[in-house]
Amino acid sequence: MTPIKAPNMGESISEATVAVWKKKVGDYVAQDELLAELETEKINLEVLAPKAGVLKAINTAAGATVTVGQVMGELDETATAGAAAPAAKPAETKPVAAPAPVAAASVAQPATSAPIMGPAVAKMVEEKGVDAASLTGTGKGGRITKEDVVAGGAAPVATVTKQVKGEERQPTSRLRKTVARRLKEAQNTAAMLTTYNEIDMSAVMELRKKYKDSFKEKHGVGLGFMSLFTKAVIEGLKKFPAVNAEFTDEEIIYKHYYNISVAVSTERGLVVPVIRDADQLSLAGIEKAIADYANKARDGKLMPEDLADGTFTITNGGVFGSLMSMPILNMPQVGILGMHAIKDRPVVVNGQIVIRPMMYVAFTYDHRIIDGREAVGFLVTVKECLEDPARILLNI
Secondary structure (H helix, E strand, O other): OEEEEOOOOOOOOOEEEEEEEOOOOOOEEOOOOEEEEEEOOOOEEEEEOOOOEEEEEEOOOOOOEEEOOOEEEEEEOOOOOOOOOOOOOOOOOOOOOOOHHHHHHOOOOOOOOOOOOOHHHHHHHHHHOOOHHHOOOOOHHHOOOHHHHHHOOOOOOOOOOOOOOOOOOOOOOHHHHHHHHHHHHHHHHOOEEEEEEEEEOHHHHHHHHHHHHHHHHHHOOOOOHHHHHHHHHHHHHHHOHHHHEEEOOOOEEEOOOOOEEEOEEOOOOEEOOEEOOHHHOOHHHHHHHHHHHHHHHHOOOOOHHHHOOOOEEEEEHHHHOOOOOOOOOOOOEOEEEEEOOEEEEEEEEOOEEEEEEEEEEEEEEEOOOOOHHHHHHHHHHHHHHHHOOHHHHHOO
């Protein structure tokens, strides 16, 4: 038998929830074929078959928590496709049927093979909504133990919860719990302060309009605003190093590399993949990285390393129509830039009132390390680079 183990989950992640088993006991699988999916606090992970063979056992039910390296099931690599799973040996002792309330509320028991369990375990089966008929008893005489119920043996039967008219209840996902914890951690730890400015997007929009077709033709990807904002942010980080740092009680860590985290909204929640060494990428390189991450996030294919080591975050609430907001820090980073919707507004240019496409931007920073002068200076640098994009090329 070959054990099926929970894979490495990446930096600072030690456990995951079994989201779904794609195969059932008795199925033949090829090597590296998808067996199950895990949900961690950041991303989904795939559990692949280590060898070709027949899935002989599932030790962790959907919804169970597993740790790195934990055995989730067993694979018989000596079995071939089409081989039927051997029938289970009859119990050596006379089966004792679970109490009637359990059978009625939770599972439908076969008349000839009732599970062997005590009253306490039967109650646990009912409370957890586990299919008792699928459990493999490891106790004496095949008796089902509490550990067997915790480990599970198949997807749990849907439990009956109290329903209120007009309400729908769903378990809180691990990702949502992590987002909540990290945002609250930022509020409780950092001295967050937000400064605002507005950017005349005329030059950027004209640049994009003029070159978007040739850019797409040459590079195979569209020219968006995010790559230009990324380049403008990097100019600001170079000018104000404290914004690209990390604060601890013992030391300040200045990062001399520019890994820009870009917030991406998915159906599961917000994820923040990292564009590494963004200062060394062209606009096309940044756009390609963003497009790739967006596709991976949508398909649940982001890997742990995709989310690690960011030094500064950009988030764009404008795509949803937000006019202004105060973004919260992505700890342990000390700065985050919020982009917003572009709106035509009257502004004064050279003493004349004109209509320009304007965007409000918000920069939230950790006041423990970044002073107001640096914060305002950083945001003004971003503004100047975008209102005159030549500054990005000339590095001024």
